[in-house]
Amino acid sequence: MFSLHPLQVPCATCSGQTHSHRSVCPGAMDSRYGQGLGVWTGTLSSLYPQNGRSVSKRGVSCQFGPDVTKAFLEENHLDYIIRSHEVKAEGYEVAHGGRCVTVFSAPNYCDQMGNKASYIHLRGSDLRPQFHQFTAVPHPDVKPMAYASTLLQLGMM
Numbered sequence: 001m002f003s004l005h006p007l008q009v010p011c012a013t014c015s016g017q018t019h020s021h022r023s024v025c026p027g028a029m030d031s032r033y034g035q036g037l038g039v040w041t042g043t044l045s046s047l048y049p050q051n052g053r054s055v056s057k058r059g060v061s062c063q064f065g066p067d068v069t070k071a072f073l074e075e076n077h078l079d080y081i082i083r084s085h086e087v088k089a090e091g092y093e094v095a096h097g098g099r100c101v102t103v104f105s106a107p108n109y110c111d112q113m114g115n116k117a118s119y120i121h122l123r124g125s126d127l128r129p130q131f132h133q134f135t136a137v138p139h140p141d142v143k144p145m146a147y148a149s150t151l152l153q154l155g156m157m
Contacts, residue, residue, distance in 0.1 A: 047086075047095050047102065066096035073099060082120060082129065091118030091133045101129060108136035 051067040069081060081100045092103045107117035117136075120129045 069096040069100045087115055089115050091116040092131050
């Protein structure tokens with residue numbers, strides 16, 4: 001599974017092509033990519049500094065290298081991939097020669113990682129990413145479920 005979020009504006013990052021993205025080009029959906037495009041889903045894959053694909057460090061997914069990123073981008077006339085769902089100490093990481101960006105927007109993940117978080121703002125006609133980092137703030141002193149409906153607490157909803 002792969003997701004390109006629909007852009008309703010012309011996309012200048014497609015190597016000179018201008019059109020609205022709604023999906024990946026049909027060639028990316030064939031069997032050459034193994035499990036469909038599962039390699040590209042944020043929660044099922046990890047970046048890998050070496051070429052090729054292999055089992056991830058956790059053993060439950062795969063990791064992909066810069067050659068896989070390059071082939072995917074060339075086939076789909078894209079300049080870069082923005083992915084998520086992988087903790088990064090600085091909130092983001094640029095890898096594979098600047099062609100694959102990981103962004104993570106949960107600061108101090110699980111109240112124990114101490115990581116920064118970030119979001120990306122695509123600016124200008126070339127839609128180049130601008131990174132904005134932020135840190136965690138203290139939790140408010142409110143008991144869990146303090147604002148939940150009484151009926152919800154009684155299991156009636």
